[in-house]
Amino acid sequence: MKYSLRIQLTLSCALAIAILLAILGITLYVGLYQAFASRFDLSLRTRTALLISALDWDSRGNVHVGSDSAAQDRQSALTLPRFYEIWTPHGRPLLLAPELNHRSLQFLQPHSFTGQFVKIHLADGHAAREFVIRSSRGDREDIEHDGHQQGHQDPRGNTRQSQAAERRPSDAAKNGINRSSNHRQFMIAVARPTGELDASLDSLQWSLIIACSAATLLSAWIIWWLLGRGLRPVGIIAEEITRVGVNDLSDRISVGGVPVELIPIVDRLNQLLQRIEDAMRREKAMTADIAHELRTPLASMRASAELALSRPRDPTEYQRMIGEFLAVELHMQHLVENFLTLARLEAKPKLAQREYRSQPAEMIRRYADEWQGLLQSRQIRLELQLIDSLGVNAPEELLRIAIRNVFENAVSYVDDGGTIRINMRRESAHVILEFGNTGSRVPHDQTSMVFERFWRGDTARSDLTRHSGLGLAIVRQAVDNCGGMVDVETQVGGWFTIRLSLPPV
């Protein structure tokens, strides 16, 4: 599956918002639930107190709810509870509210005189809360006092005992010993349906769930939309890149309208494009060069072959033509080899810093021996000033390619009877190799051109010696790959000097 930043971000933001809203909703719900429940319990306790105050006891211990006008007046805001039952402390029923239809409420021994809440179902099946308390005749002040003390009760009936509440039962128990002997104590339970409370809590719960879900969905949609807007520059950049690809590579992605966060990416892309363009331009120039440099000798070979075949000729003429054909072939072979050498060198990355130990003095001596015959026949003087102890930190192969080509160049261009001078010295952080020759015809203003591919001295190509026009380009590339530098100098008297600066061992 494709990875979408927009979907990912939207989902994670929506999830975070949903969790946050859920925590908020639950906290709110629990808080409100407790508030409602404690109000409900307080009201139940108050009604119980009202009922106790309304009880009429006769001398035999029978009880009934009297029409105690005083109690009614005092608690005008409240009415007497509808569901109640009174037992003796041992559970013998004394009074059952007529509304209960002879179905007894749940009897339980409260742990203390503060009373206990319990969740029950009434006979008609409605959920209700029951408050059970041990009381005694005429101690209504106690109950009421208790009710006010008992500020906060958990709706499930677990009494959160305050310091005051803990002390009270022991006091009551102490007093109770005298009273129980007089049968003044009784248990009273009052129940009230919780239907209304449950309904409002239910609706609260549903409101919260709906509100939170709606808020989550809405914020997800907003985030989706905002991300769409925020990510639009990415799309624009993508279009720009497509445009750049379609047109030529000289186009650049414009930074205008791109947010700062994406500017580094655009900059890097532009740099990459620049490098690609440079590479392509080099490639194109190279291809054009190859085309010209290879097609001309090819044309020549074809023309001479066709010419030879165009009519019957003398054997000597055939010999001359085949000789010429072969010369062109050799030229082309040399060209192709040099070309491949250069291409290989250009394709190779610069060498990582490694330890090489090449001996240029030895190599130069070897080439000097190789060309001795040719140099003598052309009466060329070779002056060598070599230092054997100077090593170069470059691979032997690269150094050999560089030295061979620069040496060949000197031999090719030196005038008959001229001088080739090769110097070696150590200069601060470099080993310097200098190859000088007399007889140079390179114009002073064109000296820097000699390292260019296929650059030749003015009429060099017309005499078909082994000039590919690549020798010095190869030298420069090989030295460059070694981490060195090349330099050229022309001096009066036709001196032409190539200087190689190479890293020392």
Add this chain to the structure above:
Amino acid sequence: MRVLLVEDFRPLRNSIAQALRELGYVVDEAGDGRAALWSLGSGQTDLVVLDIMLPGVDGFGVLKAIRAKSNAPAVLMLTAKDTVDDRVAGLDAGADDYLVKPFALEELMARVRALIRRRYQVDSATLRIGPLIMDLNARRVYRPDNGSEVLLSASEYSIFEYLAMRKGQVVSRSDIWDHTHGGDSAPESNVVDVFIGLLRKKIDAAAGCRLIHTRRGLGYVLAETE
């Protein structure tokens, strides 16, 4: 016909020059732009075969100098560049034709022939001269009514061809010499007359009437009537 061949790669220049000479052309050779411009100074060149990539003055520079001349020769460009842009650049600069290396020698020769014909406003490769037919491609002259061929030496053919190309015009001796033999040396005064004498004998005999007429003090003219 006189061709200037400008090509810096000597073996290719040698081959083309030899091929052209074997076909009877007078060939001047130049290895670079400067030499080409110097050779053009004589003003007798019919066609320049011009390489674009030259040391010194390049092919376009030479082309510009050619186009600046009156009675400019035709130019056939030779180049190793083969993109459309390169062709357009060459033709826009005023080249009459364009050939990409490597090429068939046969094709080069055909184009050379065509360009020279065009320069002399000759539409067909065969010319009718009185009762004779000259086939420019096969380089022969014959009489179609009895099928007999007029056997001419290379020099005679070249002179006859030149006269035929300029049929009806008076052609000076030096023009004839420059376009058929060339060389830097001035012609011996009577060399052309000797060749014309030999040619006239063969042609008039084959045609049965006089075709080559002498214009005293001016030169010669090839015409069916006086």
